[in-house]
Amino acid sequence: MKFKKRICIFWLFLSFCQTVSALGDFVIKDIKINGLQRISVGTVFNYMPVNVGDRFTPESTNTVIKALFKTGFFKDISLEREDSTLVVNVVERPSIAKILFEGNKDISKEDLSKALKKIGLSEGKVFDQQVLDKVEQELSRQYFSRGKYGLKIKTEVANLTRNRVGIKIEISEGRVAKIKQINIVGNNAFDDDTLLKNFELSTTNLLSFYTKNDQYSKQKLSADLESLRSYYLDRGYINFNVESTQVAITPDKKDIYVTINIKEGSVYTLEKVKLAGNLVVGPEELIKLVKVGPSETFSRKNATETSKAISDRIGDEGYAFANVNMVPEINEAKKTVDMTFFIDPGKRVYVRRINVSGNSKTRDEVVRREMRQLESALASSSKIERSKTRLERLGYFESVNLETPPVTGSADQIDVNYSVVEKASGNLSAGVGFSQVQGIVLNANISQDNIFGTGKRLNLAFNNSSFLTQYQIGFLDPYFTADGVSLGYNLGYTTRDAAQVNLTNYTTDVINADFNFGIPLNEFDRLQFNSEIKRTRLKTTVNTSDQIRDFLTQEGDDAFVTFGPSIGWTHDTLNRAIFPDHGQQQRLSGLITLPTSDLQYFKISYKHQLYFPLARDFTFRLQGEAAYGSGYGKTKDLPFFENYFAGGFGSVRGYNTNTLGPRDTINGVRNRPFGGPSKLTANAELFFPVPFLPDIKSVRLGAFFDAGTVSKSFNTGDLRYSAGLSGEWLSPFGALAVSAAVPLNASPLDDKRVFQFNFGQNF
Numbered sequence: 001m002k003f004k005k006r007i008c009i010f011w012l013f014l015s016f017c018q019t020v021s022a023l024g025d026f027v028i029k030d031i032k033i034n035g036l037q038r039i040s041v042g043t044v045f046n047y048m049p050v051n052v053g054d055r056f057t058p059e060s061t062n063t064v065i066k067a068l069f070k071t072g073f074f075k076d077i078s079l080e081r082e083d084s085t086l087v088v089n090v091v092e093r094p095s096i097a098k099i100l101f102e103g104n105k106d107i108s109k110e111d112l113s114k115a116l117k118k119i120g121l122s123e124g125k126v127f128d129q130q131v132l133d134k135v136e137q138e139l140s141r142q143y144f145s146r147g148k149y150g151l152k153i154k155t156e157v158a159n160l161t162r163n164r165v166g167i168k169i170e171i172s173e174g175r176v177a178k179i180k181q182i183n184i185v186g187n188n189a190f191d192d193d194t195l196l197k198n199f200e201l202s203t204t205n206l207l208s209f210y211t212k213n214d215q216y217s218k219q220k221l222s223a224d225l226e227s228l229r230s231y232y233l234d235r236g237y238i239n240f241n242v243e244s245t246q247v248a249i250t251p252d253k254k255d256i257y258v259t260i261n262i263k264e265g266s267v268y269t270l271e272k273v274k275l276a277g278n279l280v281v282g283p284e285e286l287i288k289l290v291k292v293g294p295s296e297t298f299s300r301k302n303a304t305e306t307s308k309a310i311s312d313r314i315g316d317e318g319y320a321f322a323n324v325n326m327v328p329e330i331n332e333a334k335k336t337v338d339m340t341f342f343i344d345p346g347k348r349v350y351v352r353r354i355n356v357s358g359n360s361k362t363r364d365e366v367v368r369r370e371m372r373q374l375e376s377a378l379a380s381s382s383k384i385e386r387s388k389t390r391l392e393r394l395g396y397f398e399s400v401n402l403e404t405p406p407v408t409g410s411a412d413q414i415d416v417n418y419s420v421v422e423k424a425s426g427n428l429s430a431g432v433g434f435s436q437v438q439g440i441v442l443n444a445n446i447s448q449d450n451i452f453g454t455g456k457r458l459n460l461a462f463n464n465s466s467f468l469t470q471y472q473i474g475f476l477d478p479y480f481t482a483d484g485v486s487l488g489y490n491l492g493y494t495t496r497d498a499a500q501v502n503l504t505n506y507t508t509d510v511i512n513a514d515f516n517f518g519i520p521l522n523e524f525d526r527l528q529f530n531s532e533i534k535r536t537r538l539k540t541t542v543n544t545s546d547q548i549r550d551f552l553t554q555e556g557d558d559a560f561v562t563f564g565p566s567i568g569w570t571h572d573t574l575n576r577a578i579f580p581d582h583g584q585q586q587r588l589s590g591l592i593t594l595p596t597s598d599l600q601y602f603k604i605s606y607k608h609q610l611y612f613p614l615a616r617d618f619t620f621r622l623q624g625e626a627a628y629g630s631g632y633g634k635t636k637d638l639p640f641f642e643n644y645f646a647g648g649f650g651s652v653r654g655y656n657t658n659t660l661g662p663r664d665t666i667n668g669v670r671n672r673p674f675g676g677p678s679k680l681t682a683n684a685e686l687f688f689p690v691p692f693l694p695d696i697k698s699v700r701l702g703a704f705f706d707a708g709t710v711s712k713s714f715n716t717g718d719l720r721y722s723a724g725l726s727g728e729w730l731s732p733f734g735a736l737a738v739s740a741a742v743p744l745n746a747s748p749l750d751d752k753r754v755f756q757f758n759f760g761q762n763f
Contacts, residue, residue, distance in 0.1 A: 150174025318378030643675025654741030661710030
């Protein structure tokens with residue numbers, strides 16, 4: 001065999017030498033290309049290393065052939081000489097006319113095509129068998145990342161006319177390999193169940209169809225090992241180590257076994273905590289930020305949080321690139337740690353310019369008045385980030401991106417660049433909604449939250465349903481003064497038929513006008529003052545309750561004019577106005593009608609919301625509200641049409657809207673919900689993305705627990721409870737809210753509603 005191979009190589013070499021000898025040495029007067037089908041002559045000439053007029057030497061043969069082979073267009077190339085003409089004979093590689101996939105279900109044709117395009121295989125490209133041989137490797141990578149290790153791939157190439165080929169790729173995906181068992185070896189301080197709770201990977205459970213946590217992934221395992229390491233380091237095991245990991249798959253490629261070998265080590269206790277380096281902020285202030293202390297078990301989490309807190313505090317002094325390094329000194333004999341936080345503030349950095357781009361409609365002054373960081377001032381990381389948050393809360397922009405590049409040629413300057421994407425701030429809508437309470441709701445609305453890019457707001461609204469007919473006009477200038485004092489007014493006419501929303505039988509016609517202004521106290525707190533004049537006319541029917549008739553008899557009239565001020569305080573640190581995921585909002589408000597009013601009464605309310613971000617787009621909300629009202633002077637009680645109500649969305653789901661609390665009587669017989677002067681509600685809700693649609697941010701689901709009541713005085717014994725699931729969708733046609741709730745302690749007289757929904761209204 002070796003002798004035959006040497007003979008073949010000899011004859012090939014001899015043939016090449018004869019070709020070179022035959023071509024000889026000459027000046028090229030013309031170049032002719034033979035064998036082209038799809039590729040143009042001009043394209044070949046672009047890659048030719050020799051041209052007409054050049055001297056062709058024996059060495060030129062190898063140069064020309066190498067250059068043309070390098071293009072990948074040809075599978076065979078030879079050279080000939082006809083007098084002084086260089087003849088290039090080529091055989092083109094075929095082009096790929098079509099790529100057909102069969103058997104793919106888990107990955108779409110489009111995604112498979114994109115994956116193959118990255119390795120150079122796509123329709124229209126030159127066919128290369130070597131590239132086709134890489135298909136199995138690339139597709140295996142795609143499917144293995146989805147846990148399908150039983151993948152089988154078969155490729156077929158069919159010759160077509162005009163030097164083209166068609167490629168068929170047959171895919172047998174197989175089933176997803178599931179994690180059968182995860183074993184941790186070497187753990188003594190904590191059992192497997194405790195440690196595996198921190199893993200994303202898991203054996204199959206009830207939620208695996210959604211979380212896919214039973215599908216093995218190398219990236220997920222790496223993340224889980226880091227979580228395991230953090231768990232031990234946060235509990236004092238400084239020398240913890242993952243010794244090795246083994247991943248085994250069964251021969252049928254359906255089950256995966258993961259084994260993790262660890263070494264726990266000993267628990268270490270903090271003995272001393274010190275600050276070192278350049279303390280540009282007073283040590284007495286920095287030491288307050290330290291979240292670790294002597295005699296405590298060492299925790300990497302607390303140490304890292306301390307490092308970040310110190311870095312952020314120093315960053316507010318202009319040291320934008322400060323480094324705070326943790327330097328532990330371990331005493332193996334005593335099993336203790338001395339922790340030193342070494343501070344390297346670097347140079348103070350100033351903001352040269354604040355640049356805003358993308359605001360084609362919104363005026364620069366509207367954006368810049370939200371800036372808490374100033375130009376030419378020391379850079380403050382908290383002020384720069386707070387400015388971004390304020391832009392996001394305006395509601396004018398779909399997104400706000402922040403960059404802080406250093407200024408070229410300067411060691412102590414940065415630029416702050418905000419890039420915004422504007423959204424439509426005006427709204428002209430007319431639509432139809434439906435509510436289980438109000439029935440069909442007609443509405444028309446013209447609003448502009450950013451008039452001519454000035455940030456001023458104008459709203460014209462009309463709403464009509466069986467319960468409510470409303471005409472409203474409103475205007476607000478959020479920056480009536482440069483300091484952020486707002487000024488606004490509203491004018492409206494409203495009629496309500498209370499019986500249509502499960503309430504006692506009466507109707508009201510209300511004309512109102514109010515004037516309001518707000519004063520910012522600081523970055524997160526605001527006072528709101530309002531003065532309103534209101535005329536209310538009551539209408540009764542044959543089914544009007546005893547309580548309402550007594551009220552009218554006592555007051556001696558059915559029309560009342562009230563005038564009075566109200567004041568409100570708001571503390572708001574929410575990160576977004578819609579679907580926030582962290583921060584809190586508190587609102588305390590009170591109103592009182594003046595003694596010159598036909599009715600004298602006061603109302604006060606307090607509402608508190610807390611949002612806590614959890615892992616994987618999960619958000620937990622706690623919410624509570626308390627309200628109370630009463631009459632004074634010549635008005636004995638709070639007028640009944642100012643009563644509070646509970647039940648349904650916004651209070652206690654699972655009970656019909658407005659039905660909780662006291663009821664009226666007709667001829668002494670208990671009848672419809674009447675409301676009361678005091679209200680108490682509480683809510684705990686866990687929000688999470690829709691399974692299989694985690695990237696859609698306009699939809700969310702929730703699991704909740706509600707509690708609430710309305711009574712004549714605060715009485716927790718009257719509280720009603722419910723639990724259930726909710727869904728919210730901010731659709732292009734209006735807001736949709738649905739809930740399925742189970743009342744937990746309903747009385748026989750309570751009006752229960754397991755399923756409830758609203759469409760076309762805000763919630």
